[in-house]
Amino acid sequence: MIPGGSSYMDVPEFHPSNQDSSPIGSSTESENSQLSKKIASSVSKLGLSSTGSMHELLECPVCTNSMYPPIHQCPNGHTLCSSCKLRVHNHCPTCRCELGSIRCLALEKVAESLEMPCRYHNLGCSDIFLYYNKLKHEQTCGFRPYNCPYAGSECLITGDIPSLVSHLKHDHKVDMHDGCTFNHRYVKTNPHEVENATWMLTVFNCFGQHFCLHFEAFLLGVVPVYMAFLRFMGDENEAKSFSYSLEVGGNNRKLIWQGVPRSIRDSHKKVRDSYDGLVIHRNMALFFSSGNRKELKLRITGRIWKE
Numbered sequence: 001m002i003p004g005g006s007s008y009m010d011v012p013e014f015h016p017s018n019q020d021s022s023p024i025g026s027s028t029e030s031e032n033s034q035l036s037k038k039i040a041s042s043v044s045k046l047g048l049s050s051t052g053s054m055h056e057l058l059e060c061p062v063c064t065n066s067m068y069p070p071i072h073q074c075p076n077g078h079t080l081c082s083s084c085k086l087r088v089h090n091h092c093p094t095c096r097c098e099l100g101s102i103r104c105l106a107l108e109k110v111a112e113s114l115e116m117p118c119r120y121h122n123l124g125c126s127d128i129f130l131y132y133n134k135l136k137h138e139q140t141c142g143f144r145p146y147n148c149p150y151a152g153s154e155c156l157i158t159g160d161i162p163s164l165v166s167h168l169k170h171d172h173k174v175d176m177h178d179g180c181t182f183n184h185r186y187v188k189t190n191p192h193e194v195e196n197a198t199w200m201l202t203v204f205n206c207f208g209q210h211f212c213l214h215f216e217a218f219l220l221g222v223v224p225v226y227m228a229f230l231r232f233m234g235d236e237n238e239a240k241s242f243s244y245s246l247e248v249g250g251n252n253r254k255l256i257w258q259g260v261p262r263s264i265r266d267s268h269k270k271v272r273d274s275y276d277g278l279v280i281h282r283n284m285a286l287f288f289s290s291g292n293r294k295e296l297k298l299r300i301t302g303r304i305w306k307e
């Protein structure tokens with residue numbers, strides 16, 4: 001379909017002057033600034049409740065994410081965000097007409113002065129932000145939900161700590177333990193065949209907090225290793241008030257690690273890739289396991305304490 005080939009019936013709500021006979025596809029700055037005034041005045045007339053509807057207008061109708069400049073529009077005024085624009089092969093997803101490269105400066109401008117609550121306000125954040133500052137805050141907002149800490153599957157569940165604890169217990173059937181000392185066995189037959197593996201997560205409940213013990217096998221360069229580390233179910237600052245130690249050994253030798261648990265804000269992969277835990281080379285792990293080196297049998301003991 002060529003630009004302008006479609007009928008002009010589809011009038012977007014935020015674009016009242018589209019009803020006039022201005023040529024389709026032209027969206028000049030002066031028109032846009034007039035539009036912003038109109039929108040701004042109608043926004044202020046409507047009072048606070050209009051913030052919600054403005055927010056809806058700033059939601060990309062395709063992916064429903066908040067739109068940030070450049071906000072695009074089709075010749076009929078349908079808006080979409082810049083990442084959706086790249087995906088739709090230059091055709092408006094709403095009316096199918098050719099998109100071109102028209103920016104919706106009016107909407108971009110109105111958004112500038114808009115004040116909005118943090119998207120996590122219903123989780124407890126009471127801060128108010130200018131629209132363009134909001135995204136930056138939300139990326140580090142202390143009330144943003146946590147990702148499920150379960151490693152080894154791509155679990156997309158998010159939530160606060162109590163809901164994630166019950167999710168781990170009921171959906172992942174994770175081992176839950178009370179107390180701040182532990183003693184855990186990791187067993188694997190044919191460990192030579194495994195280069196990447198994640199063992200079942202163990203969750204410890206102590207000091208009224210929850211900690212996740214991870215155990216994984218991976219290749220450190222070309223060397224197969226195992227790694228055990230602890231993550232704290234809470235934010236970084238709180239994690240720093242705890243310490244933990246891990247011990248593994250056999251044959252009268254032992255390795256000891258002492259560290260600070262990482263927040264589950266850091267993915268298990270991020271912690272793993274920074275080697276922030278007890279790293280055991282496979283050869284040494286098999287030496288600790290004794291026997292014929294055909295089976296991995298590690299006993300890891302540990303303790304968590306408050307600094």
Ligand SMILES: [Zn+2]
Nearest residue numbers: 060063081084
């Ligand atoms: Zn989008």
Ligand SMILES: [Zn+2]
Nearest residue numbers: 074078092095
């Ligand atoms: Zn359209």
Ligand SMILES: [Zn+2]
Nearest residue numbers: 118120125141
């Ligand atoms: Zn917030």
Ligand SMILES: [Zn+2]
Nearest residue numbers: 148150155157
């Ligand atoms: Zn999960």
